[in-house]
Amino acid sequence: MALLDRLRVYPVKGLDGIELEAADVLEGGTLARDREFALEDADGDVINGKRTERVHDLRTGFDPDTAVLEARDEASDGEVVQFSLETATDRDRAAEWFSGVFGVDVSLERDRTLGFVDRREMGPSVISTATLETVADWFDDLTVDGVRRRLRANIEIGGVEPFWEDRFVGDDAPAFKIDGVRLEGVTPCGRCVVPKRDPDTGDALPEFRERFVQKREATFPDWADEAAFDHYYTVMLIARVPGSDRGETLRVGDGVRVVDD
Template identity: 55%
Template sequence: MAHIERLQVFPVKGLDGVEVETIGISDAGTAAGDREYAMCDPDAGRIETGEDMLTLAYNGKQTDRLHDVRTAFDAGTHTLTVEPKDGGERRSFDLSTDEGRADAGVWLGDFIDDPVDLRRREPPSFVDRPDAGPSVISTATLEEVASWFDDMTVDGARRRLRANVEVGGVPAFWEDRFVGTDVPGFAVGEDAVRFEGDEPCARCVVPSRDPETGDPFPEFRQRFVERREATFPEWADRDAFEHLYTVMLISRVPEASRGRAISVGDAVTVPE
């Protein structure tokens, strides 16, 4: 039976995710608490995203130094804990206060060797596309992708691909069926929170790096695309994929389903 296997948010854009039992859907249609904070370049020009203006934020695409720190986040207190992998001092910062964000920005700036202004933003927060909903992937997809590479574990694939919603009890690339023309959506839980497909997630350089060491996997993209083409599901609309260096669904949550929540164990149903 299709069900929610795992839920994850990334409170600080670019840093480690936090596994949660429930995710609320914000009024903007995003996962509540996801990318609520970001390490912003105080000197960067402003970039336009839809109707909003955001200051350019650091993530793993801009600096591989983020692989060298482990982080934890307490959603109740908004405390960010950082610990360098080289054995450096462990520090904690209260991101709910201006002072705490300023101190965290100084520490992170010193760590990545670039100035950082740590900022907080209400939903849609600092997601890459403020009009898009939670990202969705199946457990079977993670298992399939992990099988393509020597020494990659399912948890390693999970950390590389960084999805909000993981669906169990379905085949690999189940999420591909929701992209294209005349495709269904799916509903989650007793409240029937509806998810619709927006677009397949084009990948960047981050999945090619070992999440522990930051070391790149040789010819990662080439092998990924070759295996993706060989395993592309017959139920998916190939014309909806500009290229095959994609995996994971970027969803869209209609306004009628916003303000609700989904939880681990909730049933997932697809209308006939």
């Protein structure tokens, strides 16, 4: 039986994610607490893994009930610091701390209605557990949880086949519902430099992209619309929640079904 197996959000864009048992769909169509905060330099450019490997030195935790962020820089003294991100004072303190980490003046910005997702007109990212298991099998040194942390999806679907999420893009693609919440596929997720790096050390796996593309092409599902994919360095679905279903709640364990209407 297909079900919502995991929910993960990334409270500060580019930093560690947290597991949730339930998440509300925001007015903007994204999940509550996902990329709610972002570190930006003076030009408004975001600090993330695409920009600097330094993010891999950081370990962060976040309490979604209190908005308290814990952070530790393993490349320095490793001292744990805490900031209550509900207060402007502590957001300024956090910005000062992160400025020291990254060596550039940053501010900590907040967006409660949409978050700082890359594709601001879209919604949650979706992947199946079987896809994660398959990708992990392509590489000798990867675990399923390691791939999960590299790919950074919001919604993980269990009880389905590998690359199940590929069916929701292309001409005449169906949608799916998690309990009563409808999600429509928008685009496959082309990947950047981040997935090839170890999420803990930042070390790049040699020839990651080349092997990934080779295996992805060889195992591309017959039932997926290949014309909807620009290239094979692609995995994960970016979805959209229609306006009528925003404000609803997704819960781990909810049933999932494909709908054609």
